[in-house]
Every structure is written in structure tokens, then in C-alpha cells.
Amino acid sequence: MSKDGDLLHVVTFDDMTPMRLRFGKLLIWGSAAVMALTFAALALAEGGYIALEFANWRPALYGFLFWSVCLCAAQVVLYGEQGKRTLFVLPAALFVVAMVVFPLVFALGIAFSDWNLSSPTGRQFNGFDNVRQMWNDPFYWNALKNMAYYTLAILAEYAVAFGLALLLASDIKARKFFRVAFLMPLMLSPVAVSWMVGKSMMEIRFGPLARLARWLGWERPSFFGDPEVARAMIMMMDAWTFIPFMMIMILAGLQAIPRELQEAARVDGASAWRGFWEITFPLMLPVSITAILIRIIFKLKLADIIINVTSGGPGGATDSVTSFIFREYRDRSNVGYGTLLAIVYLVLIVVAITVFMKLVDRWMNPRY
Numbered sequence: 001m002s003k004d005g006d007l008l009h010v011v012t013f014d015d016m017t018p019m020r021l022r023f024g025k026l027l028i029w030g031s032a033a034v035m036a037l038t039f040a041a042l043a044l045a046e047g048g049y050i051a052l053e054f055a056n057w058r059p060a061l062y063g064f065l066f067w068s069v070c071l072c073a074a075q076v077v078l079y080g081e082q083g084k085r086t087l088f089v090l091p092a093a094l095f096v097v098a099m100v101v102f103p104l105v106f107a108l109g110i111a112f113s114d115w116n117l118s119s120p121t122g123r124q125f126n127g128f129d130n131v132r133q134m135w136n137d138p139f140y141w142n143a144l145k146n147m148a149y150y151t152l153a154i155l156a157e158y159a160v161a162f163g164l165a166l167l168l169a170s171d172i173k174a175r176k177f178f179r180v181a182f183l184m185p186l187m188l189s190p191v192a193v194s195w196m197v198g199k200s201m202m203e204i205r206f207g208p209l210a211r212l213a214r215w216l217g218w219e220r221p222s223f224f225g226d227p228e229v230a231r232a233m234i235m236m237m238d239a240w241t242f243i244p245f246m247m248i249m250i251l252a253g254l255q256a257i258p259r260e261l262q263e264a265a266r267v268d269g270a271s272a273w274r275g276f277w278e279i280t281f282p283l284m285l286p287v288s289i290t291a292i293l294i295r296i297i298f299k300l301k302l303a304d305i306i307i308n309v310t311s312g313g314p315g316g317a318t319d320s321v322t323s324f325i326f327r328e329y330r331d332r333s334n335v336g337y338g339t340l341l342a343i344v345y346l347v348l349i350v351v352a353i354t355v356f357m358k359l360v361d362r363w364m365n366p367r368y
Contacts, residue, residue: 031070227317253287
């Protein structure tokens with residue numbers, strides 16, 4: 001302790017000599033030049049312009065790692081203590097670039113290529129041929145239409161989840177047991193659900209649900225033979241799996257509402273229905289929007305149940321965009337076209353989620 005006070009947490013400025021500054025800039029620009037030369041050599045070798053043999057793009061990873069390490073070191077050399085603070089964020093940002101941005105840029109190159117794994121010619125640039133093929137592909141547009149149906153079904157899932165949450169928040173007998181029982185579908189893998197329910201219980205000959213349907217008068221029960229019925233069955237299996245997720249979020253929100261509000265409403269003569277619409281539901285809007293948004297994200301990735309139960313049939317009636325892209329890769333080995341479909345779908349998701357959030361913000365925070 002000095003007469004000026006406690007200097008333990010005082011940050012002092014480093015002595016930035018001209019030589020130190022030059023060395024820091026040399027680290028940044030020199031490593032960037034090495035990385036750029038590595039990428040250029042790989043691109044020229046890939047195009048056949050220079051005679052260099054690279055088995056893969058691993059040298060690009062090494063070049064990026066070298067540049068990242070030099071960039072982090074240069075922050076400390078150039079900015080001293082302030083640079084050390086930057087190191088708490090910069091490695092994470094570089095990791096995102098390596099794991100998200102670089103693969104996305106690489107995927108853009110693949111998307112405008114004719115790359116069929118069964119073709120002996122390998123990857124060939126084909127311009128906008130994949131875009132034209134997508135525009136004229138009725139099965140892809142049918143998958144997009146199905147995704148609209150699947151996403152709209154979230155409204156019904158939300159209503160069911162809210163009702164179950166209200167039931168479990170009330171004073172009913174065996175409440176703890178029902179909370180665990182209703183969460184059990186969420187503990188199962190969608191693949192397990194597709195086999196237990198879609199492949200076993202709904203099996204047309206010996207499945208118990210098929211036998212029950214015949215006993216009720218449905219002579220030839222085919223849960224996945226009719227397009228509309230098959231789509232409805234996929235919706236029900238997916239809903240059965242993920243409704244508990246929305247339910248548990250809503251239940252947590254309901255338990256956070258002070259009981260005094262409901263008691264005050266009853267004292268003022270409000271009915272249970274009016275108390276719900278004027279107190280409970282408005283207070284639950286932030287939690288509800290969060291649950292619906294997360295459910296939309298999960299729904300847009302719907303593929304496993306469809307792939308295991310119907311493989312998109314009959315005639316693509318149950319296809320989601322993700323399952324359709326999966327079959328382009330697996331069944332047709334069409335990497336270039338499948339990558340373009342995936343990128344277009346990603347853009348549509350980003351736009352849709354952004355518009356959804358803007359509309360929700362405008363609805364919940366009106367500006368007069």
C-alpha cells in the first residue's frame with residue numbers, strides 16, 4: 001500500500017518502442033501473407049494451373065492456425081495490457097471463423113459445381129445450372145410446402161403444451177408423477193420414436209394401432225399410404241416427441257408468476273377464464289415466444305422421423321427439406337446440387353426467423 005492508495009488493480013501502459021510496433025505489424029502482415037499464399041497455391045493447384053500435389057486442403061488449416069497464433073501474439077505486442085484483454089474474445093471469434101465462415105465459403109464453391117460422387121470426372125464448375133435445376137424441381141418445392149405445414153402445426157403443439165402446463169401447475173393428485181411421465185417422450189431419440197411408433201405400433205399387418213383401427217371399422221388401415229394421413233402421422237409423432245419441451249418451459253414460466261396476482265383478480269370478481277386472458281397469458285408471452293422460436297428451429301431440422309418411417313413417401317408427400325437434401329446426398333450422391341439446396345434453405349431460415357422476430361418485437365412493443 002502506497003501513499004497514493006492501492007495500486008494493485010491499476011493497469012499501467014507498456015513502453016511501445018518503434019521496434020516493438022514494427023515487429024507486431026510484421027507478425028500480422030507476414031502471417032497473413034503466408035496464409036494468402038497458401039490459399040492461392042491450393043486454389044491454383046485445384047484448378048490445374050500449377051503442378052503441385054495436395055492430397056487435401058489441410059495446408060489451408062495449417063496456414064489459418066499460423067495466422068491465428070500470430071494475430072493473437074501481435075495483439076499483446078502492439079497493445080500490451082489492452083491486447084491481453086482482447087485475447088479473452090479473439091480466439092473464440094477465430095474459432096467461429098474456422099468452424100462456420102470458412103466451411104460456408106467452401107460450400108458456396110461446391111454449390112456452383114457439378115459434383116456427383118459416382119462420376120469419374122470429379123467436381124466441375126457448372127455456373128448456375130444447379131440454380132436452374134432447383135427452380136424447376138417440383139420435389140424441392142413440395143418439400144418447402146410440407147415444411148410450411150409442419151411449422152404451422154407448432155400452433156397446435158403450443159396450445160396442447162400450454163394446457164398441459166396449466167394442468168401440472170394446478171393442485172392435482174400425483175402431480176409429480178405426471179410431470180415425469182409427460183417428460184418421457186422428450187427423453188427418447190426421434191429415431192427410437194420412429195421405430196417404436198411408426199415402424200412397430202403403426203405396422204399395417206400386426207401393429208396394435210392397425211388392429212385397433214380394423215376393430216373400429218377401418219377395413220384397410222394404412223397410416224402411411226395416403227399422402228394426407230401420412231403427413232398427419234408424421235406431425236403427430238414429431239409433436240408427441242417435442243410437446244414436453246414446450247410444456248416444461250411454459251410450466252417454469254407459470255411457476256414464476258406471483259400467486260398474489262391471481263388471488264387479487266379473484267378478490268376483484270374476475271372469473272378463471274378472464275384471469276387467464278388478462279393476467280396469465282400476457283405475463284407468459286415472453287416465455288411463450290421463446291418456446292415457440294426454439295420449437296421452430298427444431299422443426300426446421302425435422303428429418304430423422306421422416307427418413308426412418310416413410311423416406312419421404314408416398315411420392316414425396318411427407319418430405320421435409322432436410323430429408324430431401326439428405327436423399328440427394330445419400331441416394332443420388334449429388335453433392336453439388338444438395339449443397340446448393342442446403343444453402344438456399346439456410347438463407348430462407350435466416351430471413352424467416354428475422355422477420356418473425358421483427359413482427360414479435362413490433363407486436364409486443366408497439367411504437368406510437
